[in-house]
Amino acid sequence: MKRTRESTRSPYSRLPAALALATTVTLACGTVSAAASQPSAPQAEDHGADKTASALSDVIPAPTSVEPERGAKFRVKWNTGIHAPRGNAEADRVARYLQQQLRPSTGYGLLINRGSPGRGDMVLSLDGSEQRLGDSGYRMDVDKERLTIHATTSEGLFHGVQTLRQLLPAEAESGSPRHGPWKVPAGEIVDKPRFEHRSAMLDVARHFFEVEQVKSYIDQIAQYKINYLHLHLTDDQGWRIQIDDWPKLTTHGGSTEVGGGDGGYYTKREYAEIVDYASTRNITIVPEIDLPGHTNAALSSYAELNCDGQAPPLYTGIEVGFSSLCVDKEVTYRFVDDVIREVAAMTPGRYLHIGGDEADSTTEEGYRHFMSRVLPIVEKYGKTPLGWHEYAKAEPSSDAMVQYWGTSNSNEEVSKAAERGNEILLSPANRSYLDQKYNEETELGLDWAGPTTVRESYDWRPGSHMNSVPEEAIAGVEAPLWSETLTTSNEIEFMAFPRLPAIAELGWSPQSKHDWSSFRERLAGQAASWQEQGIDFYRSEQIPWPED
Numbered sequence: 001m002k003r004t005r006e007s008t009r010s011p012y013s014r015l016p017a018a019l020a021l022a023t024t025v026t027l028a029c030g031t032v033s034a035a036a037s038q039p040s041a042p043q044a045e046d047h048g049a050d051k052t053a054s055a056l057s058d059v060i061p062a063p064t065s066v067e068p069e070r071g072a073k074f075r076v077k078w079n080t081g082i083h084a085p086r087g088n089a090e091a092d093r094v095a096r097y098l099q100q101q102l103r104p105s106t107g108y109g110l111l112i113n114r115g116s117p118g119r120g121d122m123v124l125s126l127d128g129s130e131q132r133l134g135d136s137g138y139r140m141d142v143d144k145e146r147l148t149i150h151a152t153t154s155e156g157l158f159h160g161v162q163t164l165r166q167l168l169p170a171e172a173e174s175g176s177p178r179h180g181p182w183k184v185p186a187g188e189i190v191d192k193p194r195f196e197h198r199s200a201m202l203d204v205a206r207h208f209f210e211v212e213q214v215k216s217y218i219d220q221i222a223q224y225k226i227n228y229l230h231l232h233l234t235d236d237q238g239w240r241i242q243i244d245d246w247p248k249l250t251t252h253g254g255s256t257e258v259g260g261g262d263g264g265y266y267t268k269r270e271y272a273e274i275v276d277y278a279s280t281r282n283i284t285i286v287p288e289i290d291l292p293g294h295t296n297a298a299l300s301s302y303a304e305l306n307c308d309g310q311a312p313p314l315y316t317g318i319e320v321g322f323s324s325l326c327v328d329k330e331v332t333y334r335f336v337d338d339v340i341r342e343v344a345a346m347t348p349g350r351y352l353h354i355g356g357d358e359a360d361s362t363t364e365e366g367y368r369h370f371m372s373r374v375l376p377i378v379e380k381y382g383k384t385p386l387g388w389h390e391y392a393k394a395e396p397s398s399d400a401m402v403q404y405w406g407t408s409n410s411n412e413e414v415s416k417a418a419e420r421g422n423e424i425l426l427s428p429a430n431r432s433y434l435d436q437k438y439n440e441e442t443e444l445g446l447d448w449a450g451p452t453t454v455r456e457s458y459d460w461r462p463g464s465h466m467n468s469v470p471e472e473a474i475a476g477v478e479a480p481l482w483s484e485t486l487t488t489s490n491e492i493e494f495m496a497f498p499r500l501p502a503i504a505e506l507g508w509s510p511q512s513k514h515d516w517s518s519f520r521e522r523l524a525g526q527a528a529s530w531q532e533q534g535i536d537f538y539r540s541e542q543i544p545w546p547e548d
């Protein structure tokens with residue numbers, strides 16, 4: 001990440017010096033304003049060598065179908081416009097997003113027009129001709145004259161724009177003026193997701209991350225067509241979301257983190273800012289309030305929530321399973337009702353995650369009783385429950401979603417839940433947990449389910465991963481990033497890249513495109529773009545990275 005605290009203990013290399021220098025270069029004709037509102041002068045055009053590294057198929061996640069054409073490439077030029085359909089605010093937003101992405105590096109105005117598309121324009125089209133693509137798919141047509149992204153919704157357009165970003169030279173991702181030419185290979189891409197639910201998770205409870213850090217992660221995951229960000233907002237070490245009816249949750253319960261740092265929390269305004277920002281990146285936030293275990297921060301804030309009426313001290317270690325709300329006290333359900341009501345009111349998305357994992361200090365009977373009271377509360381406030389797979393034993397109603405986080409390929413409760421009609425979200429810890437070390441030498445991360453190499457995170461099949469859970473029951477995949485050992489954005493990036501794109505591909509691309517040897521090549525092709533974006537990543541030996 002470019003703008004946040006630097007890690008002092010990360011074992012990975014920084015940007016190569018040459019690259020860091022290159023980001024300060026200005027164009028030969030002088031500095032081009034990144035905020036240009038008029039097309040730049042023609043002399044800003046760069047007629048240098050064609051740096052387009054990519055072929056039309058060099059995209060992650062792998063598109064459903066790619067048909068390259070031999071013809072001349074499309075070229076973004078000083079007078080290229082972005083054509084958006086008239087009278088569609090959402091499509092306009094995507095057009096502005098594309099403009100903002102490419103202005104700083106190209107220095108071009110990339111003006112938005114809503115009349116008839118001009119020659120040489122980038123066209124965003126919602127012409128309704130692509131019903132087969134569903135709400136999320138797109139078709140991209142590229143020839144010398146024009147680049148068109150067709151979709152049925154702005155979501156599809158947004159996905160097409162992510163593909164376009166990967167097809168341009170990596171320098172297009174720079175935050176400062178760079179030399180073109182800005183070419184895109186000719187041909188056609190037809191693309192739509194395999195699974196509806198493609199999620200990342202960030203644990204802001206073990207270590208707190210500021211709003212800007214969360215936004216930065218949102219930007220990073222959106223480029224791989226992730227459409228949900230699950231925020232793990234509460235745990236033993238911290239309560240991170242303002243609840244008006246129970247203010248000490250944050251003033252006391254949010255005041256520390258693992259290792260004893262200052263912690264922090266999101267005010268409702270800040271949280272709304274995250275939700276809104278995510279929505280402009282086609283990402284829905286799924287808030288998690290982990291219950292009834294993982295609640296020491298709440299128990300420490302309010303003595304009455306404890307069975308013995310004694311508030312425990314705040315906790316800054318990394319053990320799990322020792323805390324539980326008092327399932328026999330009525331105040332517990334008033335508390336949960338208030339919290340869920342307030343969190344539901346802050347959540348435009350469908351799902352509210354109620355945790356349910358590792359409730360080792362709650363009896364089996366107490367757990368079922370607790371869930372039987374809490375699940376209807378979630379529904380009362382208009383949300384669909386989502387929970388870690390342990391909560392399946394409480395038999396949530398059939399529209400609830402169950403998140404599998406185990407390391408084996410079978411789980412009876414999960415199979416039964418699928419039979420009852422629950423959708424299953426897959427985040428197998430030994431495959432998709434981004435907090436697991438890459439190998440024994442990795443300084444950051446945990447290793448209870450790993451270590452997990454890039455190949456291991458890619459080489460599994462979501463459709464048949466769980467015995468007796470058919471593909472039809474799989475909602476999608478999630479890549480959780482727990483933060484016991486992570487304190488900076490650089491560290492988040494180092495654990496997420498390159499494994500997050502692996503999970504993103506499993507969620508988006510058809511099984512027929514699942515191919516490790518192709519994936520590792522395409523992943524290597526992303527490195528230059530990550531460097532331009534300031535993303536720190538792990539240089540796994542399994543990937544043929546280009547030489548610096």
Ligand code: NGO
Nearest residue numbers: 320357358388405435446482
């Ligand atoms: C487990 C545990 C979390 C840990 C994580 C670390 C789940 C669902 N509960 O996953 O509390 O942070 O592992 O990898």
